[in-house]
Amino acid sequence: MLLEDVLMEYEYHCQARNFTLKTMKNKRQEYKQLLEFLQTKRGITELESVTSHDLKSYVRQKQIAGLKPQSIVSMSKQVKAFFQWCVVEEYITKNPMDKVTLPKLPKVLLTGLTTKEVIKMMESFNNKTYLEVRNKAIIAMMSDCGLRAFEIAGLKENDVRETDIKVFGKGNKERIVFISPALKKILIRYERIKKQYFKNRIQYNDNYFLAYQGKAMSTTAVWNLVVEAKERAGIKGKRVSPHMFRHYFAVQSVMAGIDIYSLSRLLGHSDISTTQRYLQSLEDSELSVKATSSSPLMNLNKGAN
Template identity: 55%
Template sequence: MHLTDLVEEYCYHCMAKGFTKKTMINKRQELKQVLKFLREKRGIEKLENVTTHDLKAYIRQKQSSGLQVSSIRSMHKTVAAFFNWCMLEEYSNENLMKKVECPKAKEKILTAFTEDEVYRMINCFSYENYIESRNKAIIAMLADCGLRAMEIRTLKNSDIKETSIHVSGKGGKERVVYISPALKKILIKYERLKTKYFKDKIIHDRYFLSYAGRELSHVGLDNLVKLAGKRARVNKERVSPHMFRHFFAVQSLASGNLDVYSLSRLLGHADISVTQRYLHTLSIGKILEKAKASSPLMTMGRK
């Protein structure tokens, strides 16, 4: 089978599975590079001619080009998924990437936002106009609900209920998250200004909109968060929408009100191991507090 034909079929398979447009762009780009390497450097255009040695050579080329380990690992995952699909569809007898070693990445522990930093970022925006109130509501929702950037950008008006939010996550997986009274107060004021601002205008069916009434772009949301960080003078290596998701997870675990399994469901993680990464960012002080609260002997003494 010709590799070009297989990649095209595989991409339609992924689209049918509900992968996002951004994910599909990344998949196509990476697989295009693999095919180019196999064709130009190894003289291979058909699946049956590909060997594990060819794919190992591709990884070595990526490493020698100076590509970061995290990028190589992401690429490895994409290519492995394609060859695994080839095996499942019985185009090949095995996943050729199974024996291709993936470089190990050093685990980088991010410094989460503090409560004070998040408080300042929420309150650096006012209710003076639609944009200000929208920005305040977005920052508050990111911090209080732990939504992904894509999830908050694509929220529909009908997704916002009285005390909950219906979220369409990765791969079309749906979940429900809670709206606290504190967040609800901000959303009510935002909705009032939104209705006034877009009165008699044709707008997109999204809860959060650009000034022109369109869906917020990924760059637009990222710039909004960076503006909040700048206004609030948050000096962190990284200030992004995902860091609020990180904040939500760490605060939920530190409070002791949520176990890691429940948090995993709220975050929409397919694998609990992803959620467990947030445990590494808990300070020793927080861990000792949790240990004190769960002390068996202290519990016995209260009975």
């Protein structure tokens, strides 16, 4: 069976699963490189001829080219996913990536945002113009709901309801997050200003957050407004990104007493280990508060009542 044909079939399989455009772009790029390597360097054109030795050589070539360990691991996941699909489809009997050893990644602890910093970034935008109110609402929603940048950009007006938000995450998986009264107050103001702003302007689509021209926001635009908020708030020596607001949401939720399984669902994580990594950066002072509030002896009287 021609490897090129199977890769094309797998691409359509991924499209049918509604993978994001970014994910599809990464997959196409990776599989194009893999196919070229196997054909030109190893003389392989048939799927059944691919062995773990060929794939080890492919990974080794990436390492020699200077690719960082994280990039090699990410690339290898794409390759392994393809061959695992081939196993499920019974095109091959074993996944040749199973015997490929990947570089170990150092554990990196995230340096999280503080509540003071989040408040500063929110308050760096005023309540006078549409863009200022919109940007404040986006910062508030990311910190209070833990949404990804592309999820914020892709929200539709009907997705933001009275007390909750319908979110379509990675792989177009649907989940529900909830609107606190504090966030609701900010969203009500945003919706009022948005309605006034677009009263005599063209609104090109039904996205919840719109660019000033009435078009949908891009993921890059969400990133840019976070960078602007950081600069306005005077935060230095710390990387601030939309992802850091997800981390902030996770830490604050745990501090408030949510269990990790519920938190994983709210974040849209397919693997609970990802959620656990978010929480490795809890400060000792925060752990102290958690330990005290969950102390068996401290809770004896509560149980007796």
